[in-house]
Amino acid sequence: MTEIIQKVKNLSIGFKSKKGEEILILRNISTNIKKGETVGIVGESGSGKSTLALAMMGYVKHGLYTIGGECEFNSSNLLKMKNRDLEKIRGRKIAMIPQNAGQALTPNLKIGYQIDEALQLHSDLKEEEREQKISELLNKVRLPSPETIALRYPHELSGGQQQRVAVAMALAGTPDLLLLDEPTTGLDVTTQAHVLELLNFIAKDTGTSMVYVSHDLGAIAQVSDRIIVMYSGEIVLEGPSRDILKKPIHPYTYGLLKSIPKLSLAGLPQSMPGSQPQPGAIHRGCSFFDRCDFSEEKCKSNSPQLEYLEQLNTSVRCFNHKSLMNDSQVNQTVNKIKTSLQDKEILNISEVSISYAKQNLLDQVLNRISDDNPTVKDININIKKGETIALVGESGSGKSTILKSIAGLLRTKGGIIKFDQKRNLSSDLKERDPNDLRIIQLIFQNPDESLNPNHTVEEIIAQPLKLYFGLKGEELKKNIIELLQKVRLGEFYMSRYPRQLSGGEKQRVAVARAFAAKPDIILCDEVTSALDVSVQAAVLNLLQQLKEDFGTTYIFVSHDLAVVRAISDRVAVLYQGRLCEVGPSKDVYQFPSHPYTEVLLGAVLEPDPDIKPKLVAEDIVEEKPPQKGCSFQGRCSRILGDICKNEIPPWQITNSGNSIRCHIPLKELQKDQIN
Amino acid sequence: MLFLIIKRILLGLITLFIVSLITFVGTEILPGDACTTYLERQAFGEQLEACYRRLGLNVPAYERYVSWAVNAIQGDFGYSLSGEMPIKEVLGPRIKNSLVLASAAIFIGIPIALILGIVTALWRDKLPDVAISTVTIFAMTIPEFISATLLILIIAIWLEWLPGIVIVPTDVSFLELLPNIILPVIAIAMIMTAHMARMVRSSVIQVMASEYVQMAILKGVPYWKMVFKHVLPNALLPAINVVALTIAWLLGGVVVTEVVFNYPGLGRLVIESISNRDLPTVQALAIILASIYVSINLLADLMTLMLNPRLKTLQIRK
Numbered sequence: 007m008t009e010i011i012q013k014v015k016n017l018s019i020g021f022k023s024k025k026g027e028e029i030l031i032l033r034n035i036s037t038n039i040k041k042g043e044t045v046g047i048v049g050e051s052g053s054g055k056s057t058l059a060l061a062m063m064g065y066v067k068h069g070l071y072t073i074g075g076e077c078e079f080n081s082s083n084l085l086k087m088k089n090r091d092l093e094k095i096r097g098r099k100i101a102m103i104p105q106n107a108g109q110a111l112t113p114n115l116k117i118g119y120q121i122d123e124a125l126q127l128h129s130d131l132k133e134e135e136r137e138q139k140i141s142e143l144l145n146k147v148r149l150p151s152p153e154t155i156a157l158r159y160p161h162e163l164s165g166g167q168q169q170r171v172a173v174a175m176a177l178a179g180t181p182d183l184l185l186l187d188e189p190t191t192g193l194d195v196t197t198q199a200h201v202l203e204l205l206n207f208i209a210k211d212t213g214t215s216m217v218y219v220s221h222d223l224g225a226i227a228q229v230s231d232r233i234i235v236m237y238s239g240e241i242v243l244e245g246p247s248r249d250i251l252k253k254p255i256h257p258y259t260y261g262l263l264k265s266i267p268k269l270s271l272a273g274l275p276q277s278m279p280g281s282q283p284q285p286g287a288i289h290r291g292c293s294f295f296d297r298c299d300f301s302e303e304k305c306k307s308n309s310p311q312l313e314y315l316e317q318l319n320t321s322v323r324c325f326n327h328k329s330l331m332n333d334s335q336v337n338q339t340v341n342k343i344k345t346s347l348q349d350k351e352i353l354n355i356s357e358v359s360i361s362y363a364k365q366n367l368l369d370q371v372l373n374r375i376s377d378d379n380p381t382v383k384d385i386n387i388n389i390k391k392g393e394t395i396a397l398v399g400e401s402g403s404g405k406s407t408i409l410k411s412i413a414g415l416l417r418t419k420g421g422i423i424k425f426d427q428k429r430n431l432s433s434d435l436k437e438r439d440p441n442d443l444r445i446i447q448l449i450f451q452n453p454d455e456s457l458n459p460n461h462t463v464e465e466i467i468a469q470p471l472k473l474y475f476g477l478k479g480e481e482l483k484k485n486i487i488e489l490l491q492k493v494r495l496g497e498f499y500m501s502r503y504p505r506q507l508s509g510g511e512k513q514r515v516a517v518a519r520a521f522a523a524k525p526d527i528i529l530c531d532e533v534t535s536a537l538d539v540s541v542q543a544a545v546l547n548l549l550q551q552l553k554e555d556f557g558t559t560y561i562f563v564s565h566d567l568a569v570v571r572a573i574s575d576r577v578a579v580l581y582q583g584r585l586c587e588v589g590p591s592k593d594v595y596q597f598p599s600h601p602y603t604e605v606l607l608g609a610v611l612e613p614d615p616d617i618k619p620k621l622v623a624e625d626i627v628e629e630k631p632p633q634k635g636c637s638f639q640g641r642c643s644r645i646l647g648d649i650c651k652n653e654i655p656p657w658q659i660t661n662s663g664n665s666i667r668c669h670i671p672l673k674e675l676q677k678d679q680i681n
Numbered sequence: 682m683l684f685l686i687i688k689r690i691l692l693g694l695i696t697l698f699i700v701s702l703i704t705f706v707g708t709e710i711l712p713g714d715a716c717t718t719y720l721e722r723q724a725f726g727e728q729l730e731a732c733y734r735r736l737g738l739n740v741p742a743y744e745r746y747v748s749w750a751v752n753a754i755q756g757d758f759g760y761s762l763s764g765e766m767p768i769k770e771v772l773g774p775r776i777k778n779s780l781v782l783a784s785a786a787i788f789i790g791i792p793i794a795l796i797l798g799i800v801t802a803l804w805r806d807k808l809p810d811v812a813i814s815t816v817t818i819f820a821m822t823i824p825e826f827i828s829a830t831l832l833i834l835i836i837a838i839w840l841e842w843l844p845g846i847v848i849v850p851t852d853v854s855f856l857e858l859l860p861n862i863i864l865p866v867i868a869i870a871m872i873m874t875a876h877m878a879r880m881v882r883s884s885v886i887q888v889m890a891s892e893y894v895q896m897a898i899l900k901g902v903p904y905w906k907m908v909f910k911h912v913l914p915n916a917l918l919p920a921i922n923v924v925a926l927t928i929a930w931l932l933g934g935v936v937v938t939e940v941v942f943n944y945p946g947l948g949r950l951v952i953e954s955i956s957n958r959d960l961p962t963v964q965a966l967a968i969i970l971a972s973i974y975v976s977i978n979l980l981a982d983l984m985t986l987m988l989n990p991r992l993k994t995l996q997i998r999k
Contacts, residue, residue: 089904093903094901097902101900102899104892104896106892109892110893114914115910124900124901159991
């Protein structure tokens with residue numbers, strides 16, 4: 007038996023509500039972390055996973071307090087320890103890699119100093135030795151030219167580089183246990199895959215134990231030996247990672263795995279009903295009761311205990327796990343999407359370029375934008391009525407910029423956006439007439455920010471109805487109720503405020519608001535990325551249903567390629583504001599042809615330990631598109647030479663109607679995929 | 682960086698130009714002028730003409746503006762009406778007095794404000810915070826004419842420790858002025874310190890709740906090192922601009938306190954010259970106070986820029 011380094015015993019953490027009630031965030035958690043193993047803690051937001059990770063460092067956030075239990079490290083309870091003693095353990099024995107390194111690095115201190123600080127505190131090295139060590143650490147996390155990086159301030163690095171610095175800082179104290187709190191959330195797909203690969207390498211190289219906290223089963227699958235699944239403050243399932251991902255014997259994990267869209271499977275995943283209960287809402291019975299497909303009468307009043315199953319080496323909190331055990335292969339069934347494509351083209355984007363460059367005085371007078379290397383250039387897409395077209399690419403690829411221009415929030419530098427073959431929409435909002443504004447509606451990423459917190463749901467949905475159709479009184483109310491029913495919300499939601507709704511419900515209200523204008527085109531800007539996985543599937547299914555009912559056209563922007571695969575008819579791949587590939591989703595996903603598409607698809611993490619990401623290109627961040635030649639030349643692994651650097655590649659069209667912009671001949675591109 | 686400084690200075694000069702225009706136009710539009718005020722009931726006929734000629738008021742307005750502006754740039758603001766003294770000489774000692782008052786308030790007020798703000802933030806919701814916060818909120822809400830009057834009543838009249846009002850000539854030496862400024866300084870510093878302490882407190886609390894401070898704790902950085910290295914530099918940066926505005930306010934805006942204590946500073950001069958309809962002096966004061974605001978704000982912005990690495994690189998990149 008391997009040595010245990012951290013022992014969590016009956017840990018409960020909570021806060022006092024305004025009424026004086028004790029509300030639990032963590033409920034009676036017990037687990038052990040063994041030496042050298044990587045444990046993944048997975049759960050949705052509010053499941054208590056971060057609180058648990060912080061407790062393992064003896065840290066409890068302001069406002070929370072320990073109600074019972076202990077976190078034992080080297081046979082002393084961290085939660086009872088004095089700060090002075092904790093300072094000797096934190097960073098030296100147990101180190102943390104934070105979620106958002108951009109926020110977690112102190113802005114006024116140089117990178118080198120921040121790593122040096124950890125070295126000063128946790129090693130006996132002399133000054134020159136420390137300098138040497140800083141370079142070594144930065145090298146280890148594969149940052150280019152460590153000496154110059156050390157002299158930079160955090161904001162001068164890209165997101166991926168900041169995350170690497172955070173890893174280097176955590177490694178400075180050569181800890182026995184590394185806690186990682188969503189370390190790759192918020193990074194681009196390719197960067198995320200690289201950082202995970204680095205973490206895997208470090209785990210093997212140093213033999214450090216890791217606790218990896220994430221909501222993303224795909225990332226967890228890549229790194230962990232063992233998985234702990236948390237739901238509303240409890241451990242519901244704990245066991246070896248392969249078994250949990252392949253044969254989950256808890257209904258929540260089962261449903262969660264089914265609701266994740268997969269690259270290999272077109273169509274929408276099945277959604278789980280409802281959402282996770284608020285802390286303190288459940289007093290009796292199983293906390294998953296409301297959403298469970300396998301529930302029985304006894305689940306309502308009795309809480310199941312965590313039961314250890316010897317033969318599977320797994321603990322599970324469910325009365326019914328035996329019935330799941332026999333048939334729990336995650337056979338994912340998907341709802342095939344019906345295409346409601348019509349021949350009529352509804353939106354023509356031709357030769358559009360958009361620039362963020364500041365106008366100088368002369369340009370302002372002449373009302374023009376002179377920028378020979380604009381952020382977005384040469385976009386040609388014709389969108390058919392009833393189509394769902396997805397724009398994909400990493401951050402900075404210009405996908406949101408294009409959406410903003412279509413919506414009229416940003417004027418174009420050149421080119422034409424035409425609606426219905428005749429109406430020119432190239433101008434910005436001020437010059438569009440009300441009907442032009444009505445036909446295009448936006449749904450934003452984060453409903454917390456896009457819904458006015460001081461308006462009730464009724465007022466929010468009433469606004470477009472009043473503005474575009476002049477509805478009043480009873481008729482207005484009838485329309486609002488109809489719209490709410492369409493997004494599966496009851497009439498009683500009308501008087502609620504956004505803060506009284508869950509994330510999924512808020513996004514439904516945002517969807518209802520967009521549909522209230524009876525638009526022809528809806529622009530969806532990362533609409534599911536702020537939502538939990540189990541809720542995401544429900545929102546995607548809802549969007550698909552509404553589209554079939556109303557014949558709406560969607561322009562869907564997302565960084566999540568699996569989500570795009572699930573919902574879209576056609577995909578446009580963008581890099582640095584230039585199109586790389588446009589084609590029907592099934593072709594783009596099955597025959598990744600453009601080198602950049604290959605890079606993107608290779609980096610997608612699937613919740614399956616057998617599918618490893620393929621890292622094709624380096625995750626360098628380019629600040630500006632190159633002046634001439636192919637936009638992807640800087641990172642392309644298949645670059646041909648001068649032709650790629652000097653000439654803009656031509657469009658090549660495959661038999662299936664897939665357009666690829668690359669200098670490599672089609673035959674050559676296809677041959678490589680067969681191998 | 683240099684380009685930015687030049688740009689900011691130019692913008693400041695434009696601001697001053699606009700201020701001077703507005704005050705000039707304003708004084709033109711007002712009924713009556715320097716001569717009618719000075720001559721009062723004799724303001725007609727020959728005498729008025731003579732006065733206009735003497736003060737150069739008989740030429741068109743734009744010419745007067747240009748000649749005034751040219752002289753003002755050289756530091757010559759013309760003559761004050763009441764004493765027929767050069768305004769330069771009237772202003773000199775007043776500026777000095779205001780500077781003395783302001784610097785005393787700053788040297789006492791700012792360190793106290795910083796300490797109180799930091800202490801209340803670090804011991805948030807504990808006894809020191811509750812006690813100090815109660816006092817500062819109290820000090821903020823009492824208007825200065827009440828606190829000033831109470832100070833006079835208690836310290837000057839009942840205890841007879843210090844003079845209640847300033848009855849020295851305007852141009853006394855610093856040492857003679859010293860005992861006179863103690864009460865005004867206390868009255869001003871109370872309000873100023875309370876405001877700044879509250880601001881520092883919320884700024885420090887905000888930084889203490891940030892992810893990078895949590896990270897520093899989890900890195901094992903000892904508490905006080907964390908406070909001095911990770912918290913204070915980031916929390917006090919926004920304070921620079923507030924300090925700048927406070928200094929500008931101290932130099933020209935503490936009118937009420939100056940009047941209550943009969944203190945011969947710039948603030949009181951503003952009141953006096955307005956009630957005497959001494960328009961040349963009002964004009965000169967407007968320009969001087971505007972220059973103080975503009976230059977102190979410029980300095981504060983440059984300091985923030987210098988100390989905040991984030992802004993610095995942004996500027997260089999542009």
